[in-house]
Amino acid sequence: MATKESGPRLIDVARAAGVSIATASRALAGTPGVRPAVAETVRRHADELGYVANVHARTLAGGHSKTVGLVVHEIGDPYFSEIASGLLRLADREGLSLQICHTGRDPEAELRQVRTLVAHRVAAIVVAGSGFDDPGIEAPVRRELDRFAEGGGRVAVIGRHHLGSDAVLPPNAEGGRAIAAHLLGLGHREIVVVAGSPVLTTVADRLAGVRAAVADAGLDPDAVPFLEGPFTRDGGRECARRILAEHPTATAVLALNDDMAIGCLSVFREEGVPVPGRMSVTGFDDVAVAMDLSPALTTYHLPMAQMGEDALRLALQDPAPEPRRHEVVGRLVTRDSSAVAPATLEPLG
Amino acid sequence: MATKESGPRLIDVARAAGVSIATASRALAGTPGVRPAVAETVRRHADELGYVANVHARTLAGGHSKTVGLVVHEIGDPYFSEIASGLLRLADREGLSLQICHTGRDPEAELRQVRTLVAHRVAAIVVAGSGFDDPGIEAPVRRELDRFAEGGGRVAVIGRHHLGSDAVLPPNAEGGRAIAAHLLGLGHREIVVVAGSPVLTTVADRLAGVRAAVADAGLDPDAVPFLEGPFTRDGGRECARRILAEHPTATAVLALNDDMAIGCLSVFREEGVPVPGRMSVTGFDDVAVAMDLSPALTTYHLPMAQMGEDALRLALQDPAPEPRRHEVVGRLVTRDSSAVAPATLEPLG
DNA sequence: CTGAAAGCGCTTACAG
């Protein structure tokens, strides 16, 4: 039994069924123009032999792939795993396989991963990781993707990229504005913004929204402290510690993703800083756990799974003359981690 | 530019470099036995043309694939996304691509997904979803996997399966026992167990551990109420509501994964049931957010990312005469959601 | 060190 052979091939089922491989191929593919009885026989023999067509041979001969690629920063991150989940659900319905790559927010890794996907001749590539504000950084990836598109490949991105492709656009600026307005409306005047690097368009756009809201309120955006750290839970912890040390009069932390907000919450809990009594904390994204934190996190909701699905749907359509823009609708979700700014200030730390 | 052609082929770079495709292939593969200067020329031309070898042609001709498959129940679930993250990290280091499938805990979907992976002639398949207690349910998948292994494919599973392959085994029984002992030690006598279907080996094994601890304490395991629901956050919410209605004297909920525990916590918060004052709640897995919940969740820690890595590592080794068993080490993590059973009982709900 | 040729396992015009 342990034949070390690569399983039955089309020719094996053809022989078993007493037909040519052409007919066998057609019968299995469901191509019309095969006598039903013959097709049936072929299928039966294929089943009996446990025949599974070799995708590589099929793709090479047929020219079209049934696999799509997804590029994320980190699949362990809920933001991306929820996007992946939605995308995978649609892929499944469409009979497509999914290849996932992660980049760790490193542009060179991204280039490598895109190359791999191109090498696999996937039908479509969805780039879900944030874009980079500097078009130069994305130029090599763009070249690769352009070539891919010229060869008939389809591309869609989530977020603002300089990639010239169909895009699903989260309302990052709008969200930043809404959250900041919310905090300002609660009387907060010493708000510290905490985020990943502004070279990421996601950060840049959310931050721009925050600044716009601050300006709208007649205040000076440049006076709002901005703390940068890894765009992760640990990054949030780092920043929270810096706030304790460097911004003793702050009354609110506006984190530009939920991960960082969660990191902040945990430090504040450890250090006994009451949230929201002494310090309000807000996030962005509304990952599944946001509502189950305590205090439940005020944040800006993005429908991640839907965004993943939408991105794949764009990538599955024929290309448009101009890149398509699919605008995502988000919403402010007010929960328990934000409240009116305290009247008198307990010192921090 | 929009030539709709499939990008440069090996023959294009061979021609450009003035060599045969055999030499070009060797130069690009780094096969020894090509004059260094020639190899260099080939590589330069490949770069200039933006050549990316067609994986399908390469796999078909070469016989070995550089892709591995991962089967999970649901990629949006942190348990699986953390496993995927660890596995992907190792895959990356090994220059392997990753194809992900999800099954939604449906054995038929699992069979379909495994078939797809086999069709892709992946080098290895890692099944990360829980096994099923009834060997019959897994029989079709096992047949498929056996055939795959006979053809030289490698298989590894996470959890107890009837799949006859290398396995990474989480200490499910041990963990169940540790958690139950912890709760019993705190004086809880009315513990409600909350979990997904015991047809899943994960549930069955954790439950067996719980029952063993109960028996060890001289109590009757059959007297411990077991509530079944979807093995998800929503399932946890469902069960919590039933506890409120049907088990008014319970003092502890022992959920067999963190997701369900999180669902319970949210219902108890909504209903004003103090945790852990009136009700202790414990989880299992220790997903990243467990420590950031409030109260921080007492749970049994499993190193998910490491498990993903270990599973892939097993799958990358040559097959052993007997299936390998890699035992995972876990540990009880006592946090704030569990405490001594209340002396006097406030009615629930 | 290099090349001509066979072959990987399919699909798809092209004839019949």
Added chain:
DNA sequence: CTGAAAGCGCTTACAG
């Protein structure tokens, strides 16, 4: 409706 044959783009013995 069916089959013989070309071809997808590579790798790898086999000669030289």
